[in-house]
Amino acid sequence: MPGSSIRAVEYTLGSQKLSFEELEERFGAEAMKKVFSGSGIRNRQVAPPGVCGSDLAYQAAECLMEKQSIDRASIDLLIHCTQSPDYFLPTTACILQDRLKLPTRCAAFDINLGCTQYVYALSVAHSMIAAGLAHRALVLTGDTMTQTVHPMDRSLVPLMGDAGSATLVEPAEAGQGFLAFELGTDGAGAQHLVIPAGGFRKPISAETAVEATDAEGNTRAPANMYMNGAAIFYFAISMVPKVIAALLRKLDVTLDQVDCVLFHQANRYMLDYLVKKTKLPPEKTHFFVEEIGNTSGSTMPVVLADAIRVGKVKPGALVLLVVFGVGLSWAATAVRWTGDAA
């Protein structure tokens, strides 16, 4: 069975900086000091009103194709990952196929997952290439989740940013590129990270716009994103070490033999604890959230691109990509890196 690998990754951040100082004015200096000490996120890049996740994905894709001198006619699979689509229908991938001037023989579809979208999409691209259904895949991510957060929700505003990304996946020799995947779901935790209203289950109405303020002073309406941070943290520190262990068993290697483990960039406190709990030497991971925020499903391609830039991911390296979050959902992959070096 032919393998596949990542050839290159590019990303685009939301163009507006939402600074620590702005949020100090909004939420108070003491509150922001506490948030920053836990999250490690000082500033965030957000998309202005009117910019969609697909716009960020589009910009990243154009950048990737130009830098890699890609013949657009050679792309026969477009997977676009988002939870903030342009429309309920058609699927945003179809719009991007036309916008990117990809051939009409290109399969195009969206994957509706959040924090785990990137690794799930890589698993689909890998599988379709292995099955002979595609030869060259463009995996895009793009979300503007900050637009779903109430501006006075202190539990989310300081954490979130917006980004899009583009990744080129191509066939590879056996033993190179993707070596294994580990995927999973626990939908029993769906209510812990949710936008309760706006879908078909609870359509937008006057009732869904009614704001309420919780015991910790966070204001939101049912049409806004809600996160039970403690429940997500519990899920992450309970599940992620098991996912890594399962992936290592599939590969029949130990963590010592892994060169770099990249995690979903939720917040610094969680990442530091996961590193400690998994006994991963800190130099074998990479953090890239302080100036951009948690960009939902784009955090993994963004941190991967930056890890390549700083030389932590280089040709020949064994790299784990580990993502977890809304769903609740998790995914991990092991990659023998063959793509771009810094």
Next chain:
Amino acid sequence: MSEDQFVSLFTEAIGADPSAFTLDTPLRQLDIWDSVAYLAVMTMVDEHMNVVLPPDFLVGATTAREILARARQG
């Protein structure tokens, strides 16, 4: 883990004054007993007692004594 050790680690985790804190101090009377404190206690207990306490339990806990008892159950 002894009760004294637990109090020391607990107060360090949530940033409370250890001289004014006992296992029976009502947690809900503390301004600092919030969602950030739940995470700090969750990691402290996991790190030192190898037990990940569910957040619903921590939200409902009224004293550190309850938390220690639950952690000791594993």
